[in-house]
Amino acid sequence: MSNTIYIGYYFKVQPLQPVVEILIAELGYAGFESFIETEEGVTAYIQKEEWYENILEDVQVLSSDEFEISFTFEEIEQTNWNAEWEKNFNPIVVDDICVVRAPFHESFNTQYDIIIEPKMSFGTGHHETTHMMIQHILKNDFENKSVLDMGCGTGVLAILAELKGAKPIEAVDYDNWCYLNSLENVERNNCKHITVIEGDASVLGKNKYDIIIANINRNILMQDMGTYISCLNKNGMLFLSGFYTDDIPMIQSECEKYLLKFEEKLERNNWVSLKFLN
Template identity: 90%
Template sequence: MSNTIYIGYYFKVKPIQPAVEILIAELGYAGFESFVETEEGVTAYIQKEEWNENNLDDIQILNSDEFEITFTFEEIEQTNWNEEWEKNFNPIVVDNVCAVRAPFHEKFDTQYDIIIEPKMSFGTGHHETTHMMIQHILKNDFKDKSVLDMGCGTGVLAILAEMKGAKPIDAIDYDNWCYLNSLENVERNTCKNITVIEGDASVLKNKYDIIIANINRNILMQDMETYVSCLNKNGLLFLSGFYADDIPMIQNECEKHLLKFEEKLERNNWVSLKFIN
């Protein structure tokens, strides 16, 4: 598969809050998938194949009299990502139990210590959806459970699943860049039970006790039937990558496939849902 090229938008925002939070939410709806908050505002990334000059037409805050927002944009070469993240990536600690850090950060005194070479904000733990998925994994029993991390990004969720005793684990992403990055991070964390696969839902053939899918609403809706067909009886399905407004649509699709809703986490209008088969 070919490498994914991104368009980076650099927004300067005055005053910063609450404008940045609103802007990120609206950009998420418009197809932007990665965000870095900066001292001046926010940097947002969208895949070049999803980009067109009309992407910002529905971003209402850009026309607000309350905030002054200017921006520039450029095509991002992949070689720029490491440098960008060394400048912008800060370590995080989730619930005082799990740390996610880069190799250039000092080790934390936490039960779980995950080291990743960060190349995008989805999958580092900084984005709300990954943060909530980490919370789900921390709260649930993964020992000796077979796990699928669908849309694995950096592989951080698969890595934490192994640290919690899961095996075997498949980590799948259609993006070649994510696939290669997950391979690096699996090795960096000396994981032994994770198989990284490049592809989409069409490559699924195994059955799992737990499926983690942190992607986006449209892909979740499109592939739900496939996920359910791969889920063992009494298996758990954790979903994220969408907003609170999307819950009825997602929940209806899950219930159509006889999944039972169990729990919701919410963080800055992003949500993560837990279902049982």
Template identity: 80%
Template sequence: MNPAQPGVEILIAELGYAGFESFVETEEGVTAYIQKEDWNTNILDDIQVLNSEEFNITYTFEEIEQTNWNAEWEKNFNPIVVDNICAVRAPFHDKFDTEFDIIIEPKMSFGTGHHETTHMMIQHILKNDFTNKSVLDMGCGTGVLAILSEMKGANRVDAIDYDNWCYLNSLENVQRNNCKTITVIEGDASVLRNKRYDIIIANINRNILLNDMEVYVSCLNKNGMLFLSGFYEEDIPIIKTKCEKHLLKFEEKLERNNWVSLKFLN
């Protein structure tokens, strides 16, 4: 891509609108990921920057085979400590002298704490009162946020993900951390009918958050807290507008490498 800036930022924004879920900036430009079932060759037709005379952009695409990531992860994964309070580590790492110690094996799942969005969500959980609260971890990935919610005192936690790998991995990690109050559910926002929560955690991506916001709000108890992440600084206006439309009050923003996480109150 030439020029790289602001080309990369524009391209990421447009790909996000088109349904791409995650991005890795490289020396050449950006690698973007989308679920196989959401991909078709025509999806790039609406990406205006690809046809702009201001930028010279070439691209290729390939299908990534399902892989058991354990071996690769063990070779490269280092434990993390968030705010000197919460450690996220693998079973083969030594225990940390922290208040909260979470053991995770991600396999095909997202959410080891290394990604900026998961890191910020952990910070939110650490800073807020979860005692005797009912909690929804939407798009739970490895289940790390659900596990920390229980450790923080939540008395009922639903961990939901539509991806079967994430569902199975969360079940394993919940058992690995001896959790008692977490129910892992395979599905999307449609499974939330008639459910109510004091706290909702949704670390997904901007498009899904916007699409499912009405469902989240319908499930959130009065004076409840909503934590959102999975989007960029430039996405904040559209996220805030959607939340304020449903009478949610903006409370706090965390930022990490242009990724953001927002807290709203009902």
């Protein structure tokens, strides 16, 4: 079992908008990996091993005289995570086609119904990047395509890919908690074609895929782009997210270095998801 410990920051914000949006963006750059918007502001989580004492030093919105922002923080025990999500995790419907919900929610009359027990894993559809990746999957042909879900989190994107007809599918995450959570969610949704792997890009080897989904962060994407593209079949599709509008030139330049063709951009609250063709 993973010994991963998370630090939770509880921010109270006045006024809520646009401050919450700015705060989440800056916290994302600082290394925080998941967020829950609350009635008072936002709760943000970061792995303890990624945390350091001055982690908020570059979060400029905190030093602004225009807003009132206060916060507390604490270590989060994994055993508390389910209760935390039950309090805050509402079903999300994407384009009236796909619902992502927890087991304690009633079912929805949508084409795709995905049940996720998120625990401490990232990727429920609430965050802009996961939401946009779901939109990409809904809009594109996955029938009988081999798929890699890199940085799979809860496994929600791999699960939707199977529901769209993809096979075989590999879902990879370096975090043991995400690995275990994805295994549970794959079984919960009766998926038969998904293999969940614990590791990073080094586990890919010479595997080849028709479609690669990578919802991670800018630095990891830049670091591992060559590996992803070496694993992408000719005429394959690459979907990237986990970064901001300002990062597009850097990401696009790296992809074009490998002769990928930019195809489509989705944008949501300053977060971006891009589609490229091989």
